[in-house]
Amino acid sequence: MNDLFSPAVIVAAVLVVVAIVASIVLISRKRPGKPFEPPSEPSETPVHEPAGIDQFGGQAEAPAGSSAEDESSAVAVLERPEPVLGRFGRLKARLARSGSPLGVKLLAVLSRDSLSEDDWDELEETLLLADIGAGPAIELVEDLRNEVRVRALAEPAQVRALLRSKLVDLVDPTLERTLNLSKHITEDGAEKPAVVLVVGVNGAGKTTTVGKLTRVLVAEEKKVLLGAADTFRAAAADQLTTWGNRVGVETVRSDRDGADPASVAFDAVKRGSAEGVDVVLVDTAGRLQNKTGLMDELGKVSRVIEKEAPLSEVLLVLDATTGQNGLAQARVFTEVAGVTGIVLTKLDGTAKGGIVVAVQRELGLPVKLVGLGEGSDDLAPFDPEQFVDGLLGEA
Numbered sequence: 001m002n003d004l005f006s007p008a009v010i011v012a013a014v015l016v017v018v019a020i021v022a023s024i025v026l027i028s029r030k031r032p033g034k035p036f037e038p039p040s041e042p043s044e045t046p047v048h049e050p051a052g053i054d055q056f057g058g059q060a061e062a063p064a065g066s067s068a069e070d071e072s073s074a075v076a077v078l079e080r081p082e083p084v085l086g087r088f089g090r091l092k093a094r095l096a097r098s099g100s101p102l103g104v105k106l107l108a109v110l111s112r113d114s115l116s117e118d119d120w121d122e123l124e125e126t127l128l129l130a131d132i133g134a135g136p137a138i139e140l141v142e143d144l145r146n147e148v149r150v151r152a153l154a155e156p157a158q159v160r161a162l163l164r165s166k167l168v169d170l171v172d173p174t175l176e177r178t179l180n181l182s183k184h185i186t187e188d189g190a191e192k193p194a195v196v197l198v199v200g201v202n203g204a205g206k207t208t209t210v211g212k213l214t215r216v217l218v219a220e221e222k223k224v225l226l227g228a229a230d231t232f233r234a235a236a237a238d239q240l241t242t243w244g245n246r247v248g249v250e251t252v253r254s255d256r257d258g259a260d261p262a263s264v265a266f267d268a269v270k271r272g273s274a275e276g277v278d279v280v281l282v283d284t285a286g287r288l289q290n291k292t293g294l295m296d297e298l299g300k301v302s303r304v305i306e307k308e309a310p311l312s313e314v315l316l317v318l319d320a321t322t323g324q325n326g327l328a329q330a331r332v333f334t335e336v337a338g339v340t341g342i343v344l345t346k347l348d349g350t351a352k353g354g355i356v357v358a359v360q361r362e363l364g365l366p367v368k369l370v371g372l373g374e375g376s377d378d379l380a381p382f383d384p385e386q387f388v389d390g391l392l393g394e395a
């Protein structure tokens with residue numbers, strides 16, 4: 001009985017009490033006031049949060065030294081993209097502002113009282129300078145000339161109206177330009193998201209276009225998932241993630257630089273199917289059309305995606321400022337990747353808006369979207385009439 005009060009037992013009891021108190025203190029320090037939460041299931045492919053909101057506009061970068069909590073609360077403030085309706089109308093002034101020789105020069109020629117042989121030549125030259133292509137330029141001037149003569153049009157305003165309607169015809173309002181974004185139902189009744197693959201040469205504006213298109217779709221209340229299959233540059237995936245985060249859209253990407261782009265694209269589409277999203281947008285690395293390995297890789301990306309869901313659209317992004325040079329590149333892409341439509345970027349920065357006509361003629365594909373600036377909402381569905389009005393500087 002006395003054993004109970006022996007010094008050894010007392011010391012042992014005190015040690016046990018101290019250990020219990022110490023562990024309670026430690027636990028409460030580690031979890032300040034938080035209830036116990038089970039660890040979340042790891043996702044199949046990690047979704048990365050951005051380092052901060054950066055040059056893509058919208059919000060100020062977090063100041064140096066700000067805490068992770070500050071950053072996540074900055075990210076939580078989602079931007080509201082501009083409605084899509086009427087966007088082209090807002091942006092079309094930029095076509096005229098870029099000093100288009102079509103707008104200024106054509107109208108200057110057509111304002112003359114009677115048109116001489118030299119005037120018609122000047123008209124043709126102006127169309128050529130605007131990159132409309134030799135065939136269409138010659139056709140247009142011949143048509144215009146005949147009709148002016150047959151209908152005895154004398155007023156500059158009448159000739160101008162005729163030119164406008166001929167330009168609209170050249171741009172072709174009958175082409176189907178709507179993006180195919182319907183979900184796909186498989187034979188066994190499963191629903192698959194629409195998948196849009198975005199391809200093109202380096203620096204054409206692919207990532208920016210995917211970012212802007214994400215905003216268009218979010219404005220249309222679609223549920224979107226992004227796939228960063230540009231695995232050459234970690235910065236490209238960061239850039240895409242930032243675009244997505246600004247409007248609450250997640251990005252599937254690889255943890256490794258140089259990972260297989262086809263596998264990232266596949267993961268994105270698989271996850272999009274599992275989560276029931278409406279559209280998966282897949283960004284790819286820029287590649288030169290003469291590099292066979294890279295073009296083969298693009299073919300593989302398409303094939304691997306199609307194991308999971310059919311491709312709804314393959315958009316080729318072309319930089320309008322490269323003019324006719326861009327056409328050779330474009331042709332190879334259409335063969336390798338089965339392109340369904342063109343996105344013409346940087347139309348705000350060129351006097352060569354006629355490239356729209358040349359691209360469509362040469363490739364037999366419609367221009368579906370146009371980029372008219374570096375702002376987040378400077379992407380619009382292409383509208384032939386508004387486009388021609390913009391080129392001619394008409395409000």
Ligand SMILES: Nc1nc2c(ncn2[C@@H]2O[C@H](COP(=O)(O)OP(=O)(O)OP(=O)(O)O)[C@@H](O)[C@H]2O)c(=O)[nH]1
Binds near residue numbers: 202209286372
């Ligand atoms: N002015 C103007 N600039 C644009 C437009 N679209 C894209 N850009 C700019 O073009 C540059 C290249 O854009 P990115 O989206 O990085 O091009 P990318 O094709 O993804 O580039 P890579 O991944 O290197 O092949 C960026 O500075 C964009 O801001 C546009 O419509 N107008």
